[in-house]
Amino acid sequence: MTLVPDGMFKLLISLITGVVAGAWTIHDLVLLARLRGANRRDSLVGDQRFGYVMGIVIGMIGVVGTLIFMRSNGVL
């Protein structure tokens, strides 16, 4: 039992994951850039900086994983 044809499903999940991961990476890059002048000794700033770096790493994993999936399934 399926909702959409298999090819369409693969395209949809690739688009959703790729777009969200790409947007997430850019979003956290912008937030990280805004923290450049902030006080490094402030623990809140330190936590924000670490969180945004991890967000960028996770976003990159999402983009890379999507590209691998698209290549191996002929979506790309």
Add this chain to the structure above:
Amino acid sequence: MMAATAAVDEAVASRAAAPRVVSPWNPANAVTASRYLTLPPLWWAIDHGYHQYATLFILICALLDKLDGLAARIFDCRSTFGELFDAITDGICYGFGLILVAAYGWAPVVPVVFVIALGLFNTGLRGVYLRRAGRAVNYKSYAMERIVAYTGYLIGFATSGMEVRFFYWAFMPVMLVIVLHDAKRMLVDPIPGPTPAPTARAVS
């Protein structure tokens, strides 16, 4: 007349100083609670091998997670209980989903056990942090918020069969780094003071 004005001023000031009480029966918590309704259909879909339906149900669960924060802002009903309820719901929904996909062989078992173990460890650390603080306080971690969102995606990757091994094994080192970072913050770093309650503008 002066006495009456002073009494009114005093009443306004005392109302402003008192912390705002938010009922737990609010729209944001209702949205959070509704996430549990996606779990039985998720189980049904996985049990019947319906990958697309399982993906749809976990997607709905993840979208509701985003909507409860929005509802809290729109209806101005943010509360410590709501944040805690949201965190517990994240743990139960995503933990249940991860166990399901691993049990049905849709995801590798080792990373799933690792993720759940680290999640439980982190919950224990939060308990220690609460005891250190000696008051009801919600530990906020920007990195943990991001890894929780990734956890929701992990279930979706398993249900949709999307590069499952890559995403699960890549998840492990990221989560380990974040949990270690948060462990240091919760066990070693000083605890920030309480946030001052919002007060009304002074009555002139």
